[in-house]
Amino acid sequence: MTVINSGFGGRGGSSDPRLPPGQTHVYDWPVLSTGPTPNVDESRWSFTITTEDQVAHRWNWSELQEVGVEDIVTDIHCVTHWSKLDMAWRGVPIDRLFEDVETSYDYVMVRSYGGYTTNLPLEDLLDGQAWVATEAEGEPLRPEHGGPARLLVPHLYFWKSAKWVRGMEMMPSDDPGFWEQNGYHLRGDPWREERYW
Amino acid sequence: MITSNRVRWHLGRVISRQFETGSAVRLELAVPTWPGNDAGAHLDIRLTAPGGYQASRSYSLASSGESTRVVLVVQELPGGEVSPFLVRQLAEGEEVEVQGPLGRFFVWIPAEPEQSPVQLIAGGSGVVPLFSMASARERELKGAEFRLLYSVRSPRDEFFADELAELSRTVVEIVYTRESAPGAGRPPGRLTREALAASTFPASLSPRIFVCGPTSFVEAVAGWLVELGHDPTQIRTERFGGSR
Numbered sequence: 001m002t003v004i005n006s007g008f009g010g011r012g013g014s015s016d017p018r019l020p021p022g023q024t025h026v027y028d029w030p031v032l033s034t035g036p037t038p039n040v041d042e043s044r045w046s047f048t049i050t051t052e053d054q055v056a057h058r059w060n061w062s063e064l065q066e067v068g069v070e071d072i073v074t075d076i077h078c079v080t081h082w083s084k085l086d087m088a089w090r091g092v093p094i095d096r097l098f099e100d101v102e103t104s105y106d107y108v109m110v111r112s113y114g115g116y117t118t119n120l121p122l123e124d125l126l127d128g129q130a131w132v133a134t135e136a137e138g139e140p141l142r143p144e145h146g147g148p149a150r151l152l153v154p155h156l157y158f159w160k161s162a163k164w165v166r167g168m169e170m171m172p173s174d175d176p177g178f179w180e181q182n183g184y185h186l187r188g189d190p191w192r193e194e195r196y197w
Numbered sequence: 198m199i200t201s202n203r204v205r206w207h208l209g210r211v212i213s214r215q216f217e218t219g220s221a222v223r224l225e226l227a228v229p230t231w232p233g234n235d236a237g238a239h240l241d242i243r244l245t246a247p248g249g250y251q252a253s254r255s256y257s258l259a260s261s262g263e264s265t266r267v268v269l270v271v272q273e274l275p276g277g278e279v280s281p282f283l284v285r286q287l288a289e290g291e292e293v294e295v296q297g298p299l300g301r302f303f304v305w306i307p308a309e310p311e312q313s314p315v316q317l318i319a320g321g322s323g324v325v326p327l328f329s330m331a332s333a334r335e336r337e338l339k340g341a342e343f344r345l346l347y348s349v350r351s352p353r354d355e356f357f358a359d360e361l362a363e364l365s366r367t368v369v370e371i372v373y374t375r376e377s378a379p380g381a382g383r384p385p386g387r388l389t390r391e392a393l394a395a396s397t398f399p400a401s402l403s404p405r406i407f408v409c410g411p412t413s414f415v416e417a418v419a420g421w422l423v424e425l426g427h428d429p430t431q432i433r434t435e436r437f438g439g440s441r
Binding site for chain 1: 204434
């Protein structure tokens with residue numbers, strides 16, 4: 001049912017092949033969040049992975065750094081139609097954090113300071129696809145962008161990259177998180193435009 | 198409550214367009230398949246150029262309820278790709294594709310049993326979804342107390358000036374940041390924490406709070422609200438400043 005808007009030119013009429021459908025290239029970094037920015041000090045920050053056996057794998061700030069950071073350059077895609085290309089990040093690979101985690105569950109509920117949650121299949125978090133990020137564009141993550149640490153899962157829409165991340169809980173089924181209960185897609189692949197349900 | 202409808206694409210036709218300010222347009226669209234929307238919801242508009250190039254943007258709705266007519270007010274962003282077309286060119290009778298209704302969190306639903314008052318705080322064109330909530334409240338005989346604090350550059354930049362003056366169930370206070378109305382008692386100036394405290398429900402009344410505006414405004418206001426003792430979980434924010 002595509003309608004042609006004959007007076008609309010757009011910016012040059014073509015787009016970068018790195019942009020998924022419906023996305024626009026931005027150079028700034030917009031902020032989106034559902035409530036006040038929580039102030040999470042590094043000294044009281046920690047990250048915990050909890051399994052079905054109630055085993056908790058926990059890292060405080062310095063322990064996280066000791067796991068080992070890596071540098072990533074990636075594109076990010078927000079469901080509100082903007083994408084940022086070639087963005088430099090630094091973070092700890094989720095693969096490293098799961099090295100000693102024993103679980104038979106396939107899904108993860110990510111939890112944040114301030115109460116935000118988002119659900120992910122474990123297979124979207126492993127094999128070099130996700131990080132606990134602590135720096136972006138060469139600087140420590142600012143609070144409004146999720147500092148001191150946020151999840152980074154750049155192959156999915158950015159609401160999955162939970163700000164102020166504090167832990168992951170293993171789940172037997174793909175239960176919806178905050179936005180997934182409030183109208184956003186359960187998985188959120190930008191190349192398939194999995195925005196809403 | 199209209200939240201159970203699935204999101205889908207619809208075809209809308211421009212019924213009317215009029216300038217809301219010198220750089221913003223009020224568009225009324227007839228969308229025959231629109232299922233209605235909650236107050237505070239938004240939609241995506243997708244434009245397609247003759248060569249097939251497409252661009253999509255989100256806009257808050259000024260209208261709510263079970264209607265197949267939707268109203269939005271679009272602020273022109275200098276250098277923007279979509280908003281200048283919507284503000285300057287999109288003609289009456291022309292069709293656009295819209296997806297929605299979107300947003301199930303930054304909404305106010307009249308049917309909710311609600312004891313605590315509702316505080317709306319708008320920065321600039323962030324007033325659109327909050328005006329929608331105040332209008333929805335206006336249609337209810339009973340319900341929570343409403344207040345709207347609206348920060349805007351000058352009287353010339355004000356959206357919904359006539360409608361806001363006529364609201365009977367929402368107490369409206371407007372803060373002009375750059376230029377006041379002639380004869381106004383208060384000089385123009387940016388909102389401060391003290392002015393915010395003086396113009397909004399106190400934390401002791403446990404209001405539900407909706408804040409919408411540019412990121413710098415929302416960050417400042419939400420931070421002050423927490424400092425003033427409001428429960429962070431009672432504060433819902435929506436920011437714009439994404440894609441141009």
